[in-house]
Amino acid sequence: MSFSEAIGTFLFSIFRLSTPIIYAALAACITKQTGLLNMAIEGIMLTAALSSVVFSALTQSVVLGVLFGMLAGSLIGGIISYANLIGKTELYLTCIAINLIATGGTTFALYMITGTKGTTFSALPSLEVPNIDIPFIKDIPILGTMLSGHSILTYFAFVCAFLVWLLIYKTRLGLRMRCVGENPNAALSVGISVTRIKTVAYLISGAVGGLGGAFMSMSYVTWFSRDMLAGRGFIGLSANNITAGSPVGATLFSMLFGIADASANVLQITAAGLSYFVKMIPYIITILGMVIMEAIRIRKGLKFKDQVVRKAIAGTANEKDLT
Amino acid sequence: MSELLKVENITKIYTNGFVANKDISFTVNANEIHALVGENGAGKTTLMKILFGMEDYQEGAIYLEGEKLELKSPLDAIHKGIGMIHQHFMLVPSLSIAENIVLGIEPTKASFFDYNEAVKITSDIAKKYNFNIDVTKKVNEISVAQMQKVEILKALIRGVKILIMDEPTAVLTPQETKELFEQLVILRDSGYAIIFISHKLEEIMQLCDRVTILRKGRCVGTYNIADMTEAKISRLMIGRDVELKFNKKAKQAKNTVMEIRNLICVNDDGKRVVDNVSLNIHAGEILGIVGIEGNGQKEFSEAICGFSEYHAGSVRFNGVDIKGKSIRELRQMGIAHIPEDRMKNGCAMNLSVKDNIIGDRYFSPQFRKFGFLNSKAINRFVDQCISDFEIACDNRNQPVRMLSGGNIQKVVVAREFTSGCKFILASQPTRGIDVGTTEMIRKLLISMSHEKDVATVLVSADLNELLEVSDRLIVMRKGKIVAAFPTTQGVTEELLGEYMLGIKTMTAAEMEDLL
Amino acid sequence: MSKTRKIEIVFEILRIIAALLIAYLFILVVLVAISDEPAKAIYNFSIGPFSTVRRFGGIIQKAIPLVFTGWGMCFMYAVNRFNLVGEGLFIMSACMTTYIALALEAFQLPKVLMVLLLLVISIILGGVIAFIPAIINAKLNANIIVVSIMLNYILLYLTQYILTRLIRDTEVSYAASRSIPLNARLEKIIPQAGIHSGIIIMAIVYILVVILFFRMPAGYAMRVVGSNPEYAKHVGIKVTATIITAQVIGGALASLGGAVEQLGMNDRFQWTELTQHGMNGVVVAVLAKKNPILVPITAFLLAYIKQGAEVVNRTSDIPAEFIIVIQGIIILLVAADSFLSSARNRMIFKSALSPANGLKSNS
Known part of the structure; x- marks a missing residue:
């Protein structure tokens, strides 16, 4: 492998590894607009991953496989919103419970279907979402290796980011979602059902997360294995938290975590003795990313307040003391 | 029609x-x-x-x-x-x-x-x-x-x-x-x-x-x-002609408890919500703060209690600057506070009457034995409070959320009034509660300050209450003191209204000796 | 006691019982649906855990670590922080105690000293590690669930590093540590039921935890902060410090659980993935309504279900993983405020409207 090819391959892997995180971050972004944190994306994606494998193998259709992934994601989203909004369960506990149900449920289902607890690898081979070579670009060195030959779902992740942006800022539903997130009483006062908007947000969020799950089991690899998400849902969630709910920002930050993931992969090959430490990198980067961004945000807030105070106090000096 | x-x-x-x-x-x-x-x-x-x-x-x-x-x-x-x-x-x-x-x-x-x-x-x-x-x-x-x-x-x-x-x-x-x-x-x-x-x-x-x-x-x-x-x-x-008139003894000038100089609070928008306020509060008096809501009374009163920060000026309590002191330190120095919103920060609704009364003193030696909470002493004290303040509850372990608004306020008042305070801030102490409790709280405020020499600041939206309970009044508008009255004698709601709305304003010279 | 209060308490208890019954029924339905021999599966699940002394001992064995992680979550939950680091701490603590026990093997310390030392180390370890997500959350307002789950993965890989690089027994073919020295192991006190002296440690800690939670000023502060942080601030409680302290104590308890489990149950350290004990702790704490006094009971209930699942798993072809699903369902039902609430409210309305009770004065 030539050096430029190696670089290209590395850059390629960034996009590949970012894909599930982007979907997770976008899923989080949608519910965040309505003021809710979707902490069950991990569970949503895990369920979707299994659903995709099973239905693609059953129907022998890639499209149906992906669709059933989205459907499974939406179903979980619906359960969360039912439990949280109708059942009035604390959101944190709901999401913890949903993640548990997804972890146990997928393993259980896996075993019931295939008779093994590990993976569907041999028993239930999944179809693969096709990869696309982009004409012309694919022949450019480095750039071609980097951008061409990705799974449709990888390209669609970026399309999806745009669609989510459209949804939030350009549609009626988006307007209502922002209203519900910013002042639920305002929504209530004009007869917008807060519960309904939040439920719809969870359903869409589940579908987007489901795409991420489908990518994991029909593209990243072509099987399902237990705990195959390995925290990617949470990493996506934190990418969204860091950017305070903007779909474009969330996508960019997901790419950053993708870079960390890709670097870890490269390191794993070169530094075999430290493989466990290398495996920690994405998680450490996630925590560090959150720490740094929140620290910057808080410092900025303090600085701003400080300036505002200074200005306001300086203003009095010139003014006649009324009291 | x-x-x-x-x-x-x-x-x-x-x-x-x-x-x-x-x-x-x-x-x-x-x-x-x-x-x-x-x-x-x-x-x-x-x-x-x-x-x-x-x-x-x-x-x-x-x-x-x-x-x-x-x-x-x-x-x-x-x-x-x-x-x-x-x-x-x-x-x-x-x-x-x-x-x-x-x-x-x-x-x-x-x-x-x-x-x-x-x-x-x-x-x-x-x-x-x-x-x-x-x-x-x-x-x-x-x-x-x-x-x-x-x-x-x-x-x-x-x-x-x-x-x-x-x-x-x-x-x-x-x-x-x-x-x-x-x-x-x-x-x-x-x-x-x-x-x-x-x-x-x-x-x-x-x-x-x-x-x-x-x-x-x-x-x-x-x-x-x-x-x-x-x-x-x-x-x-x-339902009846309530004339909440109290027998108030004439007030003698006592030592200054709280000394506020050029206090400024700035909100997040850079507006001076408290604007260069200077004021002395004396032992044994009730100072009423008048004003339309949102003219800085809340920020001013929270700042002098250490509950929110102020950005310029100084507040001295019995000669000690309160800047940087924690709320616990201030409370131990003798500052008590009946908050405006009893549901939000006056009480923990899910905790018992007992837990809500000992909130500010559970750690004091009086209620401790070998480092543990002394249930006996606590229960005795709480039961005393329940009977003294006529709190209508089944027992001391009843969660506060099950009480009526007036009784919840009595729990708050029982805690703050028994804290041994030298200064008390009462923010909207009778808002939304029944006439009986209102009367009781007003009487308590008066007796605390007149008999126990507590310096009291009363912030209220109820002009009648301010006129009945206070010894002297100030009016706040847009974060500034726009009027001061050394006594409530001859002050009418209409007059206060004119200052509250900015139709009239006193000059600094007029108020010079009154702050 | 007022009628309303009575109704509330009764319904609170009813709700937990109903949630457990529904979960139990759900299990039975699953067993019937998927088992080749439903009757046998149901018998094995429901009666199986009590059928032999050894199996019943299995319930107690399983309950011991859950009590510790349940207490841990009680403290986290008491200040409304769903810090899930207990999951990672459990395995980390088990790994570290093994590592230190092996490192100290040459000194031949007396058993009491050795065990005590290991337990103290596990407590400190838990407190220190739990401090990390607690402070990040308190100072920077970062989402506690994300931080603690990320940390759990880091802890997991750390244990795997220690296992494979530092304490691995090269004589066996699978990934396992060297055998834990005998002077570090907890004695089996009821050998026929496999119950180890960890239960005595549990009893001692029980007393300490209950005293701390209900009788110490620090525990009082935690309950107040958890109930209403604004009120806590108003009465002068240091809110941030209290929130962090509670999580440090919670982490220490979960970590202690990991050490007790490891020294009492296992010959070697050989876990290669997270053990779910921390997440079980969430269920135990939720069922106990974050009251540490009730934790041993709820831990026992969960251990019974787990033991039942294990018996079923051993005697038939049904994987024990469905128990994790059950836990999720239990959390949802117990924590669902509106579950049975309409029935409760109807009773409250009825009692309020009844002429005997009279109308409360409107104030």
């Missing part, structure tokens, strides 16, 4: 067993401004929420033009033609006026939200009813009076016939109030019915056609304004 709305025997009980409305019946006609009055806690807000579909009820029925209504949500109410202007505006600050008005009935083009169309239809309706606003402005850029107009437009564009207004003038200046009344009369004359909730009896006399009076969750009756006087209404509201 045709009957538009009929409310029949409405009863509402909250899940904590509290009966907010009992057998309420009244009617509202078209072309009428119908006042709804009652003391705080009389059940007005609950009743309005029921009419607007925000709360359910256990018994009774609501009819609109003879048709029985089943209001499950505000949406139902709006569809049937009932609109509501809330006391706290229901607007989304980051959206434009147009977007706020069309929320829920948004125009679309090719399934996307059509912003231009929204601007067009909202400015059309604004023109039709003679509202002078720029609908492309964001809500966080406009004045309170304009926000109110946005709220009214929101209701009108949805074709409501009945407009419920919950204390609409509370946040307005006199000029804005006048403008609002003119607009309301236009609406009335074009066939709308308006349910007008207010405390301000003179406004009701001036504006309304009929009045329905609520007392303790029950309906006293509906009367023609023409047959009423302010005194009559107020008697029916309270």
Whole structure:
């Protein structure tokens, strides 16, 4: 492998590894607009991953496989919103419970279907979402290796980011979602059902997360294995938290975590003795990313307040003391 | 006049067993401004929420033009033609006026939200009813009076016939109030019915056609304004002629407890909400702070208690600068605080009466034995408080949320008054509670300061309370002290009103010796 | 006691029982649906855990670590922080105690000293590690669930590093540590039921935890902060410090659980994935309504279900993983405020409307 090819391959892997995180971050972004944190994306994606494998193998259709992934994601989203909004369960506990149900449920289902607890690898081979070579670009060195030959779902992740942006800022539903997130009483006062908007947000969020799950089991690899998400849902969630709910920002930050993931992969090959430490990198980067961004945000807030105070106090000096 | 709305025997009980409305019946006609009055806690807000579909009820029925209504949500109410202007505006600050008005009935083009169309239809309706606003402005850029107009437009564009207004003038200046009344009369004359909730009896006399009076969750009756006087209404509201007069001894000048110099508080928008306030507070006196809500009283009082920060100036308590001191340190120095919102920070609603009374002193040696909490001592103390302050509860372990508002406030007062304080800040100490408890708390405030030499600051929206309880008064407006009175003798509500509204202002020289 | 209060308490208890019954029924339905021999599966699940002394001992064995992680979550939950680091701490603590026991093997310390030392180390370890997500959350307002789950992965890989690089027994073919020295192991006190002296440690800690939670000023502060932080601030309690302290104590307890489990149950450290004990702790704490006094009971209930699942798993072809699903369902039902609430509210309305009770004065 030539050096430029190696670089290209590395850059390629960034996009590949970012894909599930982007979907997770976008899923989080949608519910965040309505003021809710979707902490069950991990569970949503895990369920979707299994659903995709099973239905693609059953129907022998890639499209149906992906669709059933989205459907499974939406179903979980619906359960969360039912439990949280109708059942009035604390959101944190709901999401913890949903993640548990997804972890146990997928393993259980896996075993019931295939008779093994590990993976569907041999028993239930999944179809693969096709990869696309982009004409012309694919022949450019480095750039071609980097951008061409990705799974449709990888390209669609970026399309999806745009669609989510459209949804939030350009549609009626988006307007209502922002209203519900910013002042639920305002929504209530004009007869917008807060519960309904939040439920719809969870359903869409589940579908987007489901795409991420489908990518994991029909593209990243072509099987399902237990705990195959390995925290990617949470990493996506934190990418969204860091950017305070903007779909474009969330996508960019997901790419950053993708870079960390890709670097870890490269390191794993070169530094075999430290493989466990290398495996920690994405998680450490996630925590560090959150720490740094929140620290910057808080410092900025303090600085701003400080300036505002200074200005306001300086203003009095010139003014006649009324009291 | 045709009957538009009929409310029949409405009863509402909250899940904590509290009966907010009992057998309420009244009617509202078209072309009428119908006042709804009652003391705080009389059940007005609950009743309005029921009419607007925000709360359910256990018994009774609501009819609109003879048709029985089943209001499950505000949406139902709006569809049937009932609109509501809330006391706290229901607007989304980051959206434009147009977007706020069309929320829920948004125009679309090719399934996307059509912003231009929204601007067009909202400015059309604004023109039709003679509202002078720029609908492309964001809500966080406009004045309170304009926000109110946005709220009214929101209701009108949805074709409501009945407009419920919950204390609409509370946040307005006199000029804005006048403008609002003119607009309301236009609406009335074009066939709308308006349910007008207010405390301000003179406004009701001036504006309304009929009045329905609520007392303790029950309906006293509906009367023609023409047959009423302010005194009559107020008697029916309270149920007896309450003359909360207290025997106050003449106040002697005592040593200064709290010394406030050039205090400035800045809010997040860079506005000076407390603007260069200097003041001395003496032992044994009650200083009343007068002002329309939102003129810095809250920030000022929280700053001198160490509950929120101040940005310039100094506060010395018995000679010690309070800057940088924790709330616990300040409390141990003798500062006590009855907070404005007992639900938010006066109590932990799910904890027991006991836990709420010992909150500020559970760690003190008096209540500890070998480092553990001394249950015996705590229980003895709490039981003493319960009997001293006549807290109506089953026992000390009952969660506070099960008590009535007045008894919750008694728990707060019991904690703060037994803390051995030398200074007490009482923020709205009797807001929304029954007459009996109100009387008790006022008496306690007076006896604490006059017999135990506690320096007291009373912040209240109730002018009557301020005049009855305080020894001296200051008026705050836009963060500044605009008037000071060394005694309440000869001070009237009308006079205070003129200072509160900025019609009059004292000069620094006039107030020189009074602060 | 007022009627309303009585109704509330009764319904609270009813709700937990109903949630457990529903979960139990759900299990039975699953067993019937998927088992080749439903009757046998149901018998094995429901009666199986009590059928032999050894199996019953299995319930107790399983309950012991859950009590510790349940207490841990009680403290986290008491200040409303869903810090899930207990999951990672459990395995980390088990790994570290093994590592240190092996490192100290040559000194031949007396058993009491050795065990005590290991337990103290596990407590400190838990406190220190739990401090990390607690401070990040308190100072920077970062989402506690994300931080603690990320940390759990880091802890997991750390244990795997220690296992494979530092304490691995090269004589066996699978990934396992060297055998834990005998002077570090907890004695089996009821050998026929496999119950080890960890139960005595549990009893001692029980007393300490209950005293701390209900009888110490620090525990009082935690309950107040958890109930209403604004009120806590108002009366002068240091809110941030209290929130962090509670999580440090919670982490220490979960970590202690890991050490007790490892020294009492296992010959070697050989876990290669997270053990779910921390997440079980969430269920135990939720069922106990964050009251540490009730934790042993709820831990026992969960251990019974787990043991039942294990018996079923051993005697038939049904994987024990469905128990994790059950836990999720239990959390949802117990924590669902509206579950049975309409029935409760109807009773409250009825009692409030009844003439005997009279109307409360409206104030």
